[in-house]
Amino acid sequence: MIPAIALLLTLTASGQDSTGSGTVPGDWELDCSMLFMAKAGGMWSDSRPSMDSTLMDAAFSVHALSREVDILAVAAAKNSPSSDLYLRRAGAEVKWPGTPWIGGGVHYSDRIPFLPGLRSPVVEWGWLEPDSISGFSVSGGGILGFSSEYLLQEVSDDTLQQFTVSSPWMGFTGADYRRMEFSPGDSSAFHMAVNVLEVRTDFRYVRPRLVLTGGDGGSGRWGLSCEILDLCLLDTGWGRVEVVPGARFAGDSVRMVTQAYSPGQRVLFLGSYLRSRRHMVSAGLEGMIDLESDSLSGISARAGMVDREGVTWDIMLDIFVDGDHRGCVKAGIADSFAAAGMMLEVLDDSSRVTGSAAYSPRRDVCAEVFVSGDLDDSLQPSCRAVVSSALGPVRGLVSVDWAYDCSPVFGLELRGLLK
Amino acid sequence: MTGRMTVGVSALLLCSCGLMRPVERPQSEGVDLVLWMPGASSVQVLGDWNEWGGLVAAGGVIDPLAGMMSRNPEGFWTLDISHLEGGSYRYSFLVNGHGWLRDPVNPLTSEFQGRTVSLVMIPD
Numbered sequence: 294m295i296p297a298i299a300l301l302l303t304l305t306a307s308g309q310d311s312t313g314s315g316t317v318p319g320d321w322e323l324d325c326s327m328l329f330m331a332k333a334g335g336m337w338s339d340s341r342p343s344m345d346s347t348l349m350d351a352a353f354s355v356h357a358l359s360r361e362v363d364i365l366a367v368a369a370a371k372n373s374p375s376s377d378l379y380l381r382r383a384g385a386e387v388k389w390p391g392t393p394w395i396g397g398g399v400h401y402s403d404r405i406p407f408l409p410g411l412r413s414p415v416v417e418w419g420w421l422e423p424d425s426i427s428g429f430s431v432s433g434g435g436i437l438g439f440s441s442e443y444l445l446q447e448v449s450d451d452t453l454q455q456f457t458v459s460s461p462w463m464g465f466t467g468a469d470y471r472r473m474e475f476s477p478g479d480s481s482a483f484h485m486a487v488n489v490l491e492v493r494t495d496f497r498y499v500r501p502r503l504v505l506t507g508g509d510g511g512s513g514r515w516g517l518s519c520e521i522l523d524l525c526l527l528d529t530g531w532g533r534v535e536v537v538p539g540a541r542f543a544g545d546s547v548r549m550v551t552q553a554y555s556p557g558q559r560v561l562f563l564g565s566y567l568r569s570r571r572h573m574v575s576a577g578l579e580g581m582i583d584l585e586s587d588s589l590s591g592i593s594a595r596a597g598m599v600d601r602e603g604v605t606w607d608i609m610l611d612i613f614v615d616g617d618h619r620g621c622v623k624a625g626i627a628d629s630f631a632a633a634g635m636m637l638e639v640l641d642d643s644s645r646v647t648g649s650a651a652y653s654p655r656r657d658v659c660a661e662v663f664v665s666g667d668l669d670d671s672l673q674p675s676c677r678a679v680v681s682s683a684l685g686p687v688r689g690l691v692s693v694d695w696a697y698d699c700s701p702v703f704g705l706e707l708r709g710l711l712k
Numbered sequence: 713m714t715g716r717m718t719v720g721v722s723a724l725l726l727c728s729c730g731l732m733r734p735v736e737r738p739q740s741e742g743v744d745l746v747l748w749m750p751g752a753s754s755v756q757v758l759g760d761w762n763e764w765g766g767l768v769a770a771g772g773v774i775d776p777l778a779g780m781m782s783r784n785p786e787g788f789w790t791l792d793i794s795h796l797e798g799g800s801y802r803y804s805f806l807v808n809g810h811g812w813l814r815d816p817v818n819p820l821t822s823e824f825q826g827r828t829v830s831l832v833m834i835p836d
Contacts, residue, residue, distance in 0.1 A: 328766075328771075328773060328775055330773045350771065350773055352771055352773070367770070367771070369771060381770050381771055382769070382770040382771070402770045403769065403770060404763055404768055404769045404770065405768040405769075407768075409760065409799065409800060410800070411800060412800065412820075412822050412831060413822055413823060419824075419825045419826075422772060423767075423768060423769055423770050423771060423772035424770065424771060424772060426770070462798065462836045467798065467836055491799075493798055493799070493836060495835065495836060500835065522833060566819050566820070567819075569734070569737075570737075571736055571737060571739070572734035572735065572736055572737060573734050573735050573736070573737045573746065573748060573817050574734035574817060575817045575818060575819050576819060577819025577820065595819035595820075595821065596819070597815075597816035597817045597818070597819070598732065598734050598816075598817065599734060599735050599748045599816070599817070600732040600733060600734055600735060601733050601734070601735050602732075603735075603748075603750075604732070605748055605816055606732075606816070607814070607816035609814075609821075609828070623816070627748070627749065627750055627751055627787075628750055628751065628787075629750045629751055629787060630751060631751065632750075632751050651751055652751075653751040653752075653753065656753065657753045657754075658753055659751060659752060659753040659808050661808070661811075679808070679810060681753055681754075681808040681809050681810060682753060683753040683754035683776075683808075683809065686776055686777055687776065688754065688776045688809040690808075690809055690810055692810070706809075706810075708773070708774065708776050708809070709776060710775055710776055710777050
């Protein structure tokens with residue numbers, strides 16, 4: 294690991310200028326950078342600290358760009374499980390000379406795939422480690438303004454494919470089609486194929502949006518969500534009040550890796566929002582009606598404001614008809630040197646209060662303390678102290694966490710982007 | 713529950729009575745995300761459009777400069793996102809490199825990796 298990082302530092306230090314970018318002959322722009330992270334964590338036990346985890350990660354990027362070609366390569370080294378330098382990410386894109394909207398590209402090991410939806414993604418692989426996925430994608434576009442991408446990724450023995458076609462914005466409407474297919478290495482395991490069509494329209498005074506989802510392998514694997522934006526009840530120079538009607542329906546056998554749909558869902562939705570163009574204030578009230586039971590299934594309220602005394606208010610409340618509820622009220626006052634705040638969180642039968650204080654001796658350094666405890670007999674106090682700094686492109690963090698009946702845990706983190 | 717939320721209701725009542733008056737937001741031409749945090753050493757915006765700062769990209773390391781907001785002399789941090797293509801995007805502020813913060817003056821919310829985050833809808 295150490296030789297690899299030394300090599301990366303040497304390569305970075307030998308960049309063409311202090312900004313790490315420059316122009317080479319042929320109208321090429323070259324950009325070199327190194328992103329690094331070092332973390333350490335440990336506990337305080339038996340009157341002395343003991344280090345129990347360390348992580349070092351360094352990634353060296355070379356980005357070459359011309360009018361027609363865009364090439365990126367990222368090599369990286371980690372201290373675990375091996376310290377070898379390996380290709381983490383790469384990509385090349387070509388544009389047709391003189392027509393920047395026609396082109397294509399190839400990418401290696403990009404990102405965790407997901408299918409966006411209206412408010413929640415239709416599919417999201419939130420539990421995967423980005424480094425555990427390898428694969429490549431091919432993208433192209435330009436024909437009548439359409440663009441497309443094919444993504445093939447390997448996750449352990451499983452295969453994940455994603456295909457996307459996007460239409461151009463045609464004045465009043467645009468559409469995206471996406472298909473994702475997950476094929477497990479073990480044929481008896483969960484197999485998933487999802488088709489998603491998203492249509493956005495703009496009729497000047499209203500903006501209807503629709504997401505239609507269908508799954509392979511049987512009936513009942515579908516979902517539909519739609520809403521109409523920009524319906525304005527009141528519009529003044531101070532701000533506007535909008536209402537957003539919508540609906541969410543799903544088949545009885547819908548299986549998505551998401552919160553966007555639940556099986557058999559039949560819900561009508563109505564939201565009303567206050568937005569101010571000139572002031573730091575907003576509010577929203579949302580209600581959902583379950584058409585199966587013909588009753589209100591939940592209410593959500595949000596409100597936030599920064600007042601002229603420098604106090605930030607943030608209120609969030611969700612109440613569901615089955616008795617579940619959660620709420621959060623935050624208030625904090627701040628100036629350039631110091632800040633203090635209180636937060637009350639309620640989740641069903643439990644509630645917790647947190648107090649915080651911060652001090653900034655200079656613009657790029659901040660020290661914070663958080664103390665919290667349950668508002669019941671158990672109290673369960675906990676405390677967190679953090680000192681953070683932002684010196685140019687480098688971030689440093691020192692933290693100590695203590696929870697009731699546990700040993701203190703400390704952490705160190707250093708992250709930076711050198712060019 | 714009802715009693716514990718009294719603080720919030722009282723705050724709303726105070727606001728509606730005009731005892732608390734909202735501060736003016738920095739004006740701009742485009743679509744701006746704005747956060748009042750005068751003492752912060754850094755504020756970033758992590759969202760669907762920038763791979764959550766690198767968190768969901770290969771490597772999974774947050775780039776300390778991704779989505780970096782600019783601080784004005786009054787203590788407002790701003791970022792122009794009007795260049796984004798039309799659609800829905802989830803985002804959250806990352807304050808001082810470690811604190812995830814939902815946008816307090818955006819009533820639209822969503823979820824990301826178990827966190828309540830904010831949602832912005834960019835017109836085409």
